[in-house]
Amino acid sequence: MLRRRDFLAGATAAAALPALGAASRAQAQMATPRLPPGFIWGASTSAYQIEGAVKADGRAPSIWDTFSHTPGRIADGTNGDVACDHYNRYAADVDIIANAGFRAYRFSIAWPRVMPQGTGAVNTAGLDFYDHLVDRLLERGVAPMACLYHWDLPQALQDRGGWHNRDIANWFADYARVTVARLGDRVQPWAMLNEPSVHAIFGHGFGNHAPGLTGWASYVTAQHHQNLAQGTAIAAIRAERRDRALGTVFSLQPIHPSSNTPQDIAAASRFDACWNTINLDPLFLGRYPAEFEPYFAPLIQANDMAAIRVPVDFLGVNYYGPSFIKHDPSAFLAQAGYGAVPPGTPRTLLGWPIDPNGLVQVLARLRDHYGNPPVYVTENGACYEDPAPAGGVVQDPERTAYFREHLDACARAISQGCALEGYFAWSLLDNFEWAEGKRRRFGVVHVDFDTQQRTPKASLQFLSQLMRA
Known part of the structure; x- marks a missing residue:
C-alpha cells in the first residue's frame, strides 16, 4: 500500500509561501475543510496541453498534433504547438508550484518525446527534459507523480492501428519500462493511464477527440486494449522495480437518469457501465459489466482478465461533476445520451453540472464495492469566464468557491472512512483545452498565450492560504 511518506520521499520542505492579501485570507477563513495531517496537496497538468515544443529535440507527432491541425476539429482553430511553452519554461513553472505551497505535482510524459516511433529507438534528449523537470521539482521540495499516458499516442502507432491493435x-x-528505468529512482508514484473510458468514448466513439474515430465497435476495442495495456505495463514495471508505487487514473462520476421513466433509468445504468464500471470492474473484480460482456467477449483472449486484474497501490480519481442521462435510440453509446439537468443546478462555463456531494458518492462507491483502495483526487477543477488580470491577479471567485466546496467534500469523505490520501487541483496553468482549444480556462494561474506571461488567480491564493492553514 502506498503511504504518504513514500510519496514525499526525496522531497525537501517547500519554500515559505508568499504573503497574501486580506481578501485571500478572508476567503481561506470561509473554508470549512478539515483535512488530516500529511494530506497531499498537489496540482496537475498534462504534456500536450502545456509543453509545446512539438518538434524540439527529436519529438515526433502525436495523434493530437494531427487532430488539432485538421481544419474544423478545434473550436477556436488553435493547436498545442506552443501551448504554455512549458518545455522551455518548466523551471519557472516549478517555482510557481513550490511557492504556492503544493507538495506534489502530477504531470504526464509524452510518449512521442520518449519513443518517437512508439517502439524501438529511445530518444535520450526527450528523457533528458523529464530528468531536468524531476530534479527541479525535488530541489524545490515538490514530489513528482508521473502519468505515462495522457492521450498523446505517437502518430506512428496510430498508423499501425493505435488502440485498435492488440499489440499496443x-x-x-516497453515504453513504460524505458521511462521508469530512467526516472524511477526519483519518481514516486506512477500512474499508467489517464481516463481510459474518456479516451475511448470521445476519441474512438464520438470522434470529437483524437484520433477522431467513431462507433460502438471502435469504442469497445479501444477500451479493452487500454485495460489490457494498463495491466501489462504494471506487471512489466514490477518485474524490474518492485519498490515503485503503481496505479492508474479513472474519471468517475455519479450517473443519474434525467427523468423517472424506466427507459431513462435503464439508460443511466448503461451509461454508468460505459463511463465508470467498464474500468473499475475489470481492474478490481476481473470482469466486465454483465450487460456488456457479449461485446467484449470476441476481444478477450486467454489470461486477458487476469492480466487486467493486477493489484494497484493507489487509484487516481478525476472528478468534475455528475451526468444526467436519457434514453436515446440514436446514441452510439448503448442508446444513452445526455439529458436534461435539473432546474437550478449550478454549472460551469462548459455547461457541466456542479455537485460536490457527487465526489463523496464516488469515493463511497470505491469504499463499499471495490475494497476502499488508497485514492488521490488527481483532477478537480472548473472552467469559468475569467476577467483580464488586474493589479497582478485574476479574480475568479466562482472557481475559488468550487475548490472550497469540493475540498469540504473531501473532508466529509475521509470522515466517512474513505481512503483519500490527497488532492490535486486541475489545472496549474490555463492550457490547450483539447477540442475547446485555448478559449476555455481551468488554470489557477492565468496564461497570456501571446506573451506567455503567468499571473496568479485568486483561487491559487486561496489554495495557498488553505494549505498553509
Missing part, C-alpha cells in the same frame, strides 16, 4: 499492450509496456 506490449508497445505500452
Whole structure:
C-alpha cells in the first residue's frame, strides 16, 4: 500500500509561501475543510496541453498534433504547438508550484518525446527534459507523480492501428519500462493511464477527440486494449522495480437518469457501465459489466482478465461533476445520451453540472464495492469566464468557491472512512483545452498565450492560504 511518506520521499520542505492579501485570507477563513495531517496537496497538468515544443529535440507527432491541425476539429482553430511553452519554461513553472505551497505535482510524459516511433529507438534528449523537470521539482521540495499516458499516442502507432491493435499492450509496456528505468529512482508514484473510458468514448466513439474515430465497435476495442495495456505495463514495471508505487487514473462520476421513466433509468445504468464500471470492474473484480460482456467477449483472449486484474497501490480519481442521462435510440453509446439537468443546478462555463456531494458518492462507491483502495483526487477543477488580470491577479471567485466546496467534500469523505490520501487541483496553468482549444480556462494561474506571461488567480491564493492553514 502506498503511504504518504513514500510519496514525499526525496522531497525537501517547500519554500515559505508568499504573503497574501486580506481578501485571500478572508476567503481561506470561509473554508470549512478539515483535512488530516500529511494530506497531499498537489496540482496537475498534462504534456500536450502545456509543453509545446512539438518538434524540439527529436519529438515526433502525436495523434493530437494531427487532430488539432485538421481544419474544423478545434473550436477556436488553435493547436498545442506552443501551448504554455512549458518545455522551455518548466523551471519557472516549478517555482510557481513550490511557492504556492503544493507538495506534489502530477504531470504526464509524452510518449512521442520518449519513443518517437512508439517502439524501438529511445530518444535520450526527450528523457533528458523529464530528468531536468524531476530534479527541479525535488530541489524545490515538490514530489513528482508521473502519468505515462495522457492521450498523446505517437502518430506512428496510430498508423499501425493505435488502440485498435492488440499489440499496443506490449508497445505500452516497453515504453513504460524505458521511462521508469530512467526516472524511477526519483519518481514516486506512477500512474499508467489517464481516463481510459474518456479516451475511448470521445476519441474512438464520438470522434470529437483524437484520433477522431467513431462507433460502438471502435469504442469497445479501444477500451479493452487500454485495460489490457494498463495491466501489462504494471506487471512489466514490477518485474524490474518492485519498490515503485503503481496505479492508474479513472474519471468517475455519479450517473443519474434525467427523468423517472424506466427507459431513462435503464439508460443511466448503461451509461454508468460505459463511463465508470467498464474500468473499475475489470481492474478490481476481473470482469466486465454483465450487460456488456457479449461485446467484449470476441476481444478477450486467454489470461486477458487476469492480466487486467493486477493489484494497484493507489487509484487516481478525476472528478468534475455528475451526468444526467436519457434514453436515446440514436446514441452510439448503448442508446444513452445526455439529458436534461435539473432546474437550478449550478454549472460551469462548459455547461457541466456542479455537485460536490457527487465526489463523496464516488469515493463511497470505491469504499463499499471495490475494497476502499488508497485514492488521490488527481483532477478537480472548473472552467469559468475569467476577467483580464488586474493589479497582478485574476479574480475568479466562482472557481475559488468550487475548490472550497469540493475540498469540504473531501473532508466529509475521509470522515466517512474513505481512503483519500490527497488532492490535486486541475489545472496549474490555463492550457490547450483539447477540442475547446485555448478559449476555455481551468488554470489557477492565468496564461497570456501571446506573451506567455503567468499571473496568479485568486483561487491559487486561496489554495495557498488553505494549505498553509
